[in-house]
Amino acid sequence: MKDFETFKELQRKQKAYQYILTLASWDSNTEAPKESFPFRSEMLGIISGEHFSLMTHKEYVETVNDLFNNSEDLNERQKREIEKAKKNLDKIVKIPKKDYIEYSKLLNNAQKVWEDAKEDSDFQSFKPYLEKIIAMKKKMVSFRQKENEHAYDVLLDDFEEGMTMEKYDTFFETVKKDLVPFVKTILKKKSEKTASFVNKSYPVDKQKAFVEYLLGVFDFKKNRGVLKESVHPFTWNTHSKDVRFTTSYHEKYVFSSIFAAIHELGHATYEQQVDEVFDMTNLKSGASMGIHESQSRFYENMIGRSKPFWNTHLSKFKSMFPSQMKNIEVDDFYAAINRVDESFIRIEADELTYPLHILIRYEIERMIFNDEVSVEDLPSIWNEKVKTYLNLDVEEDSQGILQDVHWSNGMFGYFPTYALGSAYAAQIYYTLIEDIEFETLIEENRIDEINKWLRHKIHCYGSSLKPREIIEKVTGEPFDPKYYVRFLKDKYSDLYLK
């Protein structure tokens, strides 16, 4: 019978490998020179192999299983650690090695094929890979499916512990019933063009200076983190005292840079505020994809796209871009950064139409794992749904089904967490504004007090609580999408229907 100390010691060693591999991946994404990649992938392959051996080592497997089956003497936190370890273990050890390798190779090759297919808008070339990925994914899931468990439920739970098709169905029904018609109403009233200042040229070095200013506004702790640039913005952490995130700068899309930075600042603040007692455990990071996304969306949308925020910071922005921003007042600005418009591309969508993009993906993934559709038909199904929900005609698969990287990476069940995150954020928002003077704090540039509330209520727990537990603990009730609908309706009625 293994003891918890053995588990901790074995985890510690695994953590060292995770740590150094994460550092290497940060380096790959932010500065490694182009020609170094063949060599580095060979070297990192060796270290990953060592890491994998540790994760599947007999002693570790026995220890986790022993503790999982005999957890009477563990305290709550230890039980949670073992539960998480067991879950992660089963994802690996239940898969036959042969299949694991075959699947990894497939994904490696599919990546490049998808990139080219997207570039050429050529679904046919990606099709056989997608077919194979879906077949392999179903096979992989079958090894760890419980009796009567739906394959898609396994995947949904991978990305958001506790979520099922049944729960997401309820959520997306609400989106369909309440938001789809509302979006149609708003789109009829939308302004015909974006305001001219939005797409002017904003020199990148000044954008950087403004984002630097935002780090101060959001009270990001620079002695515990790093901001850098990468092609796609992301946040990563190894523990609460080393949290790194990136944004990307585009001269012609200043608001894309700024809101990406604020979005990632939400993720990063979450990670910086996890209690340090979890640093050396597998509970060190955020509670789930959905809860993480709720925080990034909260910072981006509830704070960053609010009027109080720009009441306070627009003057700074104008002082840095006086010619581009000449004669622009807060109301114009607020309207422009919250403009609603139909769009083909999910990552360019505004706050209001965004969940419709997710709805489309959820419905398709559901069909795939219900065996209701052949890959051949996916593009036309995609396009029909875009027509139904967004009233747009997809003309090229590159702006349709080929736009996202996820499926080529085998990530099914991931998309719904994006919409769920926004919905969590709204529910949290309505509790928070009861508790603290949200708008006043923003206007008085005291976001550190909002951080404090979120730390106390959510961040400090790391993943020692499950997403469901977090929501109930914070808001006093189970997750309910009505808050999301209410938030969007209130905000956009105010903007468009008055």
Place this chain on the structure above:
Amino acid sequence: MKDFETFKELQRKQKAYQYILTLASWDSNTEAPKESFPFRSEMLGIISGEHFSLMTHKEYVETVNDLFNNSEDLNERQKREIEKAKKNLDKIVKIPKKDYIEYSKLLNNAQKVWEDAKEDSDFQSFKPYLEKIIAMKKKMVSFRQKENEHAYDVLLDDFEEGMTMEKYDTFFETVKKDLVPFVKTILKKKSEKTASFVNKSYPVDKQKAFVEYLLGVFDFKKNRGVLKESVHPFTWNTHSKDVRFTTSYHEKYVFSSIFAAIHELGHATYEQQVDEVFDMTNLKSGASMGIHESQSRFYENMIGRSKPFWNTHLSKFKSMFPSQMKNIEVDDFYAAINRVDESFIRIEADELTYPLHILIRYEIERMIFNDEVSVEDLPSIWNEKVKTYLNLDVEEDSQGILQDVHWSNGMFGYFPTYALGSAYAAQIYYTLIEDIEFETLIEENRIDEINKWLRHKIHCYGSSLKPREIIEKVTGEPFDPKYYVRFLKDKYSDLYLK
């Protein structure tokens, strides 16, 4: 009997650990947030431990020893690989583990003590540590000393393969006999003050832009390397396609930034030009400390501080700093960047007085390992030598014996390679100018052709040749310090005695 394939396979795994640890150290030196250090040192300690286990693993030790003792079937390159591996192995496995750990701990502690002692200019607090380091160093060397081999010879060879006290004595005798009196003559003629433009303010962002311009001038391959900032400039590489170096920028010391960058560019170009056949072997990097330093000094002094270089690039520099550089012509500029002056601090010394700083350190290290001196007396001996060679009165140990980090790190035998590097550079220089139109190439901004010559003659070999072999192959004769004396006398007579 182990075969060479086994050796290669074991090396490959060690290399993966070296690679990832070097990446982590690059990160520590260039961007890791301050508060991450306790955690990272714990994590990196685990990975270093794994690396150490591989380097001392029974199978590896047997393989290297077998191949070293039975090298008949190996080709020349393989023999060289085994010779280097055997040398590195003996440095580790001959030391009892107990002593190894004790010594590592001592150095760890000494580091902080030295920093504080330097800060407070308090030699007495560092003294017991230095005594212990020297005693331990002598003990550590004793485990691998051959019969009749001098302890200091072991250390000199560690940093520059093939060098001995006897050879360095000859070298430094020449420095003493020919350069010390010459420096005295020059110092009598030196200009009283630095030119006023030297210490004006040069905005850091423009300095960066100028260094970026220099990367192009020196044909640094950016798809195979990275330039970044750090407190102390350095260069590091994992293989020829991933070479990284740093410089540091100081608003009031523009020339320090620029020449540090060119110096490191020399190291970096060397590493980028090593033949890629060595990438996966232990011959992948430069031939030795001395040869490496010869290249950095060559780029810095022979190219960067030459008149032809600034004939071509001064106009660019002036266009970037028009007010600071108003009315400055090439002759003023050339004189200013080659100004000779007495100074206490080695790293601030000019090209001509630099070897005198090294002479002082060499003579003291020699006394230490000849047991001719007690640590108690070192500060006064240091100060006497500074008086003799540089005619300066040291008033504080912080600008005397406490100035360098090396001894607190146990690095004895390292200093002499700095002077040797400059001397190698001069000898190489006189061969090179016979072969190619050096000054013309510089003036015509064709430094890539100088790179090409150096690649062909030196860089491509990595460390498959020993330093002695490189010098003989390139210049057709053994190392001879007369070229160094000649170079300095010619250059500085021209500047000061005409």
